[in-house]
Amino acid sequence: MAGLDGVERPWQHGGATAARWVPSADDEQALKALELYGDPTVEEVRLPSRPESAAIARRLAQCVVMRTWGLGPQIAEDVILLVSELVGNAVRHTGARAFGLRMTRRRGGRIRVDVRDPSRGLPCLMPVRPMDVSGRGLFLVDKLSDRWGVDLLPRGKNTWFEMRVSDR
Template sequence: MAGLEGTEQPRQRGGTAAVRWSPVAEGEPALKSFDLFGNPALGEVRLPSRPQSAVAARRLTQAVVLCQWGLSAQLTEHAVLLVSELVGNAVRHTGARFFGLRMLRRRGWLRMEVRDPSRGLPCLMPVHEMDTSGRGLFLVDKLSDRWGVDLLARGKTTWFEMRVADR
């Protein structure tokens, strides 16, 4: 994608610089993620359950939603954020060594799935303004059109879907 630049943009928060991710960019690193992990739009890719995998998941999401499917930057930004939240939950709360990431597109919808071996269900908690954690599923609930959890024989798949305008 021409004209793409880096996505990590400093943002001031309480006198310290924080990093804010933006999907409008990072085209090459995003596409290189396919080489490292595979294309989650073609089948589930397996990622190690560690915090650094959130970066890989964001790049894979951007590569699929923006670069491969050609959807809007705003939709991409929301999808990237929500995938990052689901991945964060899988890394923090499941005790798994690996998790799976899969992306599906059908007429009018996109669906993102994170599969892990834990059968523990995620919990949508009330969020208060000063909370420093626990906002992940709240964001998934607010920014997606629908979300849920499918229990499997060994583990679960947590997913969300977003409406997309087909051209």
Template structure:
């Protein structure tokens, strides 16, 4: 996987990756995000650690799950929500300047990864109906089939996996 080191420019060749497949014609914003940051199925894409990147990550996730992988709208909805929760954690809690986003598909599974330079581990907290925050990992735990955090030499990767029906 590509690291977070390097230039702060969007990946070179990102537009080439977008030519391989493209989101639905009605989602021009998803195509722009794909061209700007690159294809997270080909390698880790680097996004700035700011609240606006959550929108970009959501668009990329929906674009990949529906347009590229051709999976169900319900799976896409859950994947988008869970990616936004992991990205939100990376943006709010790590103090990082950038984070990485990577998406994998293998027989029967999809895997979404968010990598940041912090080694601080997220914590699954009990939640109540009246809680207005702290529900991110609770949702990841409930809506994914499995999830976890891999510690790296520099930082960590938070990930989740969901089962999919292969055609």
């Protein structure tokens, strides 16, 4: 299903409009992740650089977006997908032992997600063709976020995206 921005979202469920987070069985795992790893809105959460950390980051993002910030399911789906993409890139491409996840709500109705890792290798936005089976991560970040970028740090980099949520 394509959204108003023309981006295909096959994972979307039609018509969900709940504005507040209501726990379900799946959400218990999200709450457990928050308890075990910490709240990325309070301080940077350190996660091990393993494939299963993408699922942990998705659960943390779900808690933050729906429970803490009270945003609807559409924005939650987009944020969760983009968090997963940035975390997946950090796990796959940096060779790091761990990375950091931070989520902030900013003035002007914006949210920002930061994934910090010790590699100074820059991510590259590549053209995507319909039959490609990989390499879509930054393409999705570029299409679904309002802004994204990479800040080089003395030891590593911070890859981030921002989304306006006040008018969505």
